[in-house]
Amino acid sequence: MGLSVLQYVLGGGCGALAGFALGAVGGGGSILATPLMIYVAGVSNPHLAIGTSALSVAASSGANLLNHARSGRVRWVQAGLFSLTGLVGAFAGSALGKVVDGRRLLALFALLMLGVAVAMWRGRGKVEGGCAAPMCWSQAGKLAAAGVSAGGLAGFFGIGGGFLIVPALIWATGMPMLEAVSSSLVAVTAFGLATATNYALAGWVLWPLAAAFLVGGVAGGMAGARLAVGLAARRNKLALTFSGLLVVVALYILHRSL
Numbered sequence: 001m002g003l004s005v006l007q008y009v010l011g012g013g014c015g016a017l018a019g020f021a022l023g024a025v026g027g028g029g030s031i032l033a034t035p036l037m038i039y040v041a042g043v044s045n046p047h048l049a050i051g052t053s054a055l056s057v058a059a060s061s062g063a064n065l066l067n068h069a070r071s072g073r074v075r076w077v078q079a080g081l082f083s084l085t086g087l088v089g090a091f092a093g094s095a096l097g098k099v100v101d102g103r104r105l106l107a108l109f110a111l112l113m114l115g116v117a118v119a120m121w122r123g124r125g126k127v128e129g130g131c132a133a134p135m136c137w138s139q140a141g142k143l144a145a146a147g148v149s150a151g152g153l154a155g156f157f158g159i160g161g162g163f164l165i166v167p168a169l170i171w172a173t174g175m176p177m178l179e180a181v182s183s184s185l186v187a188v189t190a191f192g193l194a195t196a197t198n199y200a201l202a203g204w205v206l207w208p209l210a211a212a213f214l215v216g217g218v219a220g221g222m223a224g225a226r227l228a229v230g231l232a233a234r235r236n237k238l239a240l241t242f243s244g245l246l247v248v249v250a251l252y253i254l255h256r257s258l
Contacts, residue, residue: 003042003209011041011209015056015216020224021242030057030160030188031113033213035249038106039256041209046102050158051199052206054094056213057160058192061185063218068182078143078173079186082165085144086151086187090194093155097195098202106257109157113250116163117243142172147187154191158199162188 014036021032033053034046043049068074097105146168154161165184169175175183199205 003206007042008209008212011037011212012216014040015213015218016220016223017216018213019060019217019220019222020227021220021245030060030162031116031246032249033057034109034158035253037209037213039252041213043206043209045204046106047098047199047202047204048206050097050105051196051202051204052210053213054158054192054199055196055205055207055210056217058189058196059210059214060217060221061160061162061188061192064221065185065189068185071182073179073182074186075173075175075179075183076186078139078169078175079183081140082143082147082150082169082172082183083187083190084147086147086154087190087194089148089151089153090155090191091198093152094158094195094198095155097156097158098199098204103257105157106253110250110253110257112153112157113246113253117246117250119163121240121243139173143169146172150187151191151194154188155195155198158195160188160192 014033018030018032018036030053033056034049037043037049037053038046043052065074100108150161150164150168153159153164162181162184165187166177166180169180169183170177173180196205
């Protein structure tokens with residue numbers, strides 16, 4: 001698929017929007033990547049959009065992981081077990097997603113967006129944990145089950161899945177929110193790479209567009225993070241605004257796909 005210069009520019013702008021949402025709200029920004037790829041950057045094939053956005057999300061999350069790792073907030077053992085088991089789900093989910101009709105996949109994607117919007121509206125991500133132990137091995141089963149489930153959904157829809165991974169880590173381990181957010185980037189990177197690899201093998205990754213999206217995403221993420229710091233007291237309002245945006249985009253996707 002040949003792309004115009006305008007599409008690359010739009011791709012960078014889409015990355016900036018998704019990155020800004022992720023930095024400002026703290027989760028869920030990557031779910032906008034596929035709709036932006038399709039309806040703004042003009043990638044008409046849903047599978048191409050999913051494969052390209054998965055690669056972009058993985059690269060962006062890997063870059064952010066380095067910053068969180070330096071802060072010492074990443075629980076490597078829990079995140080590693082969660083990611084390893086989740087890779088099974090991610091490969092299986094992305095393999096299934098490739099054989100689903102593109103329009104049906106978009107319709108299911110829209111329903112997922114509505115579910116995420118409801119979850120953000122109800123504030124599920126605010127649950128705090130309190131497990132201080134480096135690793136509670138009795139939690140291994142819960143981590144494995146949560147990893148496979150989150151990885152499967154992330155792979156099927158080609159998303160980072162941070163909005164799924166953070167609550168799953170807290171549920172399985174009881175770790176504090178800040179550590180869960182930092183540790184989730186290990187899984188987001190792993191799941192994104194697994195999905196992108198599966199789609200790349202089928203030729204469904206636009207590498208230059210993914211690079212443009214990534215550059216925009218880094219810039220947008222920095223701007224969104226600064227806004228979040230400046231408006232910390234209004235973070236709940238930002239999350240509610242973002243959930244409203246997800247509803248609007250989901251309804252538009254359902255209208256177009258159905």
